[in-house]
Amino acid sequence: TAFLVTRAYSYIGASARINLWSPFVEAHDEYTTAQIWLLNGPRFAFESVESGWTVNPAIYGDKSSRFFVYWSADGSQKTGCFDLMCHGFVQTNHEIALGGKLNPISWERGGQYHLPISIHLDTNTSAWWLASGKTFVGYWPGDLFYALHDSASLVQFGGEVFSPLLEKLNAHHTATAMGSGNFAIGRFGHAAFINHVRITDYSKVERYPEWVYAYMDEPYCYSALNHVEYIKEPQFYFGGPGRNRLCP
Known part of the structure; x- marks a missing residue:
């Protein structure tokens, strides 16, 4: 991860624009994502709502x-799924297809395209609502969760x-790539980025987070760089090629 x-x-909301790429995935049982996570609960049994884009041949x-x-x-561990593959997410708008193919895709030194994602809590019903741009896609009902019922403690x-x-x-190591397949240091036009990063808390004011940290667990395989x-x-840059000379 990066x-x-x-x-x-x-936190009761988060939004961002996620740069769109189509990275290499080596094997059928592997996948790569670019996304937003909102999380709460214990570290090894956390509750999460997530959205973005993925290359996932198995699904x-x-x-x-x-x-x-x-x-x-x-x-x-035992709960959760992608899209509508289990009881959970409720789709309310069918103009945007869950699992739908995304076009156009960014290319190196060329056009840069993005997917706008917004996830916010309805504090009256405890449902987490997902929107792409100004279009509401659906929601995760509050009764799916305990820790996430009122707020998220972590946003990624x-x-x-x-x-x-x-x-x-x-x-x-797998050769499955993340982002554009280039390391974060390549920056705009080379590396994948996420911008217009915003969070919302109970003040209901949407803003850039006061405290952020760029995390990477395999820096020689996939890197992260927050350019401020x-x-x-x-602009937050992230990604990498996976297996390489320094990541055997």
């Missing part, structure tokens, strides 16, 4: 970038790669 994280007691049958939603009430913006290889001792100096709007 993400921008902010932690507090009472969607191809290697296209697709819009997704995801949730879990126990750190993905960034990317994740899943591979069974990462859980095997002495296995070589000398620019009006911070």
Whole structure:
């Protein structure tokens, strides 16, 4: 994983624009995402609502970038799923297809495209509502959750790669890429980015987080860089190629 994280007691919303790419996925049982997570609860059984884009051949049958939603009430141990593959997310607008193929895709040194994502809590019903741009897509009902019932304590913006290889001792690293497949240091036009990062708490004021941290658990495989100096709007860059000379 490589993400921008902010932690507090009472987040009730988050939004951002996620740069759209179509990174390489090596094996059928692997996937890569670029997304927003809102989380609460214990570390190894956290509750989450998530959305963004993914390349996930096992679920969607191809290697296209697709819009997704995801949730879990126990750190993905026994509950949760993508899209509508289990009871959970309630779709209210069918103009935006869950699992729908996303176009156009950004290209290096060329056009840069993005997916706007917004997730906010209805404090009257405890439902978490998902919107893309100004279009409400649906919601996660409050009764799915305990810790997330009133707020999130953690918000993350960034990317994740899943591979069974990462859980095997002495296995070589997957070559599944994150973001554009380039490291964050490449910046605009090369590396994937997330911008217009905003959070909302019970003050109901949407703002850039007061405290953020760029986290990466495999910096030689996938990196993270939050660019805040000398620019009006911070840009968070993330991604990488996976297996390489420094990430064997």
